[in-house]
Amino acid sequence: MASDDRLRLVLPRILRLTVIGAVAGAAYGYATAHGASLTGIARGALSGAFIAGIISSLDSFVLQAPGAPLTRTPFLLNVGVRSLVYLVVFLLVIPAGNWQLPSPESQGTIGISRDDILYSFAVTFVVTFLLEVNTLLGQNVLLAFITGRYHRPRVEQRVFLIIDMKNSTAAAERLGEVAFHGLLNRLIGDLSGAIVAHKGEIHKYVGDELIAT
DSSP states (O other): OHHHHHHHHHHHHHHHHHHHHHHHHHHHHHHTOTTOHHHHHHHHHHHHHHHHHHHHHHIIIIISSTTOGGGGSOHHHHHHHHHHHHHHHHHHHHHHHHHHSOOGGGTTOOOOOHHHHHHHHHHHHHHHHHHHHHHHHOTTHHHHHHTTGGGSOOOOOOOOEEEEOTTHHHHHHHHOHHHHHHHHHHHHHHHHHHHHHTTOOEEEEETTEEEEO
């Protein structure tokens, strides 16, 4: 049941990022096609979709999955390891796309250029950064801010769910500050995932309390 909930949670995200990757790849392919625009667009879209699909799947199920060792490492180490993994994906997928849909001027070569790597890293960084900011601010807060939702007040019927850890003070005294903080992180992570998977929204966190709608 937990794996089914996890899959239902991350699958829409993977599909959205795959579409974004295909669009970004098609744009890059068109810009660098040199007269073979249709082939360039198709090759870029194919490579972009595969890169985004593979990277988002690795992040969701391996690198950034709940409880994964990498999620408990310092920020710079986390970014460094993920960047190396992304680089390997770029080095494998882009030449494969060039091999599947070669351009006339390539003369059979399936190499990868520096611009290919830089563009792939740039798109991946921007999309990942926006997703991380959205997670930090709260579910859909960034999207609501960008679309101007907060400037157009409206009435909504919402049910509020307030979850509070039972006997948290006693648990904190018994476990100590560090262990209790780890427990609290696990609790919030598990609850947030389940709420989002069932179309709920996180309103705010208040200490060991979670408020959802």
